[in-house]
Amino acid sequence: MIILSLLMSMFMGFVQGVAEFLPISSSGHLTLLQHFFEMKEVDNLFNILLHFATLLAVCVVYWKDIVEMVVEFFRGFASLFSGHGSRESRPPTARRLVLMVIVGTLPLFVVLPLEGVVEQLGNYPAAVSVMLILTGFILFFSDRMGGGRKNARTATVKDALLVGIAQGVATIPGISRSGSTISAGMLLGFDRKFAVRYSFLLSLPAVLGATLLKVVKAVGEGVDTSLLPNYLAGMVVAGVVGYFSIQLVRLLASKGKFGNFAYYCWIVGVVSLVAGFIVL
Template sequence: MNILKAILMGVVQGLTEFLPVSSSGHLGLVKGLFGIDNGSILFDILLHLATLVAICLVFYKDVIKIVIEFLGMCRDVFLNIAAFGKSLSGGRSPEYVRVIRSPYRKFVLMLIISTVPTGIIGIFMKDIVEYTSSNLLVTGICLICTGLILALSDFLPEGDKKLKESGYIDAFAIGTAQGVATLPGLSRSGTTIVAALLCGFDRKFAAKYSFIMSIPAVLGALILELFDIGSESITASDVGCYFVGMLFAAVIGFFALRLIMNLVVSRYFKYFAFYCGAIGIISVIVFFVKK
């Protein structure tokens, strides 16, 4: 690991994690075009943690409310279980507490529902994703698909669903889209935002839901990746490089996320569609030229 590689990977991660151009696809392209090996699993994990920090900073009010309501829901579930247990021993009808009694508790349940299909699909596709992560042909085809998906988004009718009007089936559908978007070259943010728009979500809420929904999914994926680290050795210079890479990923990711929130509302996805299509075609050409 060297400082220039750390900065390059941090910049690419920070920009492409939130812009609808596929971070995995661009990281794969950078590695393939510049001959960079897959490197440290730990460094990849730290880069993703850095962009998670960016999400938490941009949506800190929502994240704090979600955490508080999630803990409250856990408490109420345990209270209901205790009430049920007492009813069995005492013979009295249990008095249950209503668990979903506020908009943010509904938000929490929607996030949980979205995470389920994401996790199931992600587990089954793990080997496929790892095998194709540095394959320019697969990445190129998926980038072209991302371009087509983004082009569709600007032609969709204006939705009006916000948190109150959205449903749990919507959450499941968007979570399924997130699971499929683990393929290198498919933009997670682009795919899930378009899925939310197809469900009739308001554009701003579609973007917010997409990014907040990524927090549990990415955390779960990172926990699984921790088991693959094994006895990876880290030098003193690596620590400095990791820190610099994380810093670039977090700072650039913060501004990229603020930018994309405005672009979604302004219907500017078509420009990213052209970009993804062009990069995808170039990737396919490079694959056959190098072959």
């Protein structure tokens, strides 16, 4: 376990804020760092708190969408039980987004039993390197072949399910979650801005669910209260950097330059793959 100094906490927060949202696979980078630089994992609670900080960054950027979705979630239930829901020819956009997020989250329940197998893949840097190269191809082609006019009004349940499957596949270390889901959306004909928006909204239940499950276990193992200031510093950096990372992804996607991240993934993937053979 790393001696969690204030500087190290802030550095880890920066890495989390960048890698969580840019389509470069945070899990893949962590695996390669641990392998080539003998970088050990920080304590489990700090890792969970960093993910929670980036979750808050998504909430800040999309707070209007989230508020509207929560309101429409309860309105939808109310109309369903009152009998008014069946007479609504076209539900509000926020309510359709709620349905899309629910449907898109379902594939993760299929992946859940395979969590141990998927995590084991992180022990093989060569496999992670290949997955990074694959992520590069996904980004490259989606940016050139994708991008349409579908939005929250016109996207279908099938579209949401397919993007959700992409999110499930992205649990493999080296496959970027944001890269896969945004690319899947664009290839399905989503408007570029909506593809980014749906991708980050779709991440909320997945990250929140994983955080709640892990935090109970981590707290049960005990909390070193002397590290709380360092935890807080890391969270602040992760949240702030995460906020600007989201804005960067939104900007590049809207300008059709999302695929530029492909070159970075290819370079890191090829270099780490070659380095792995040299080390062996």
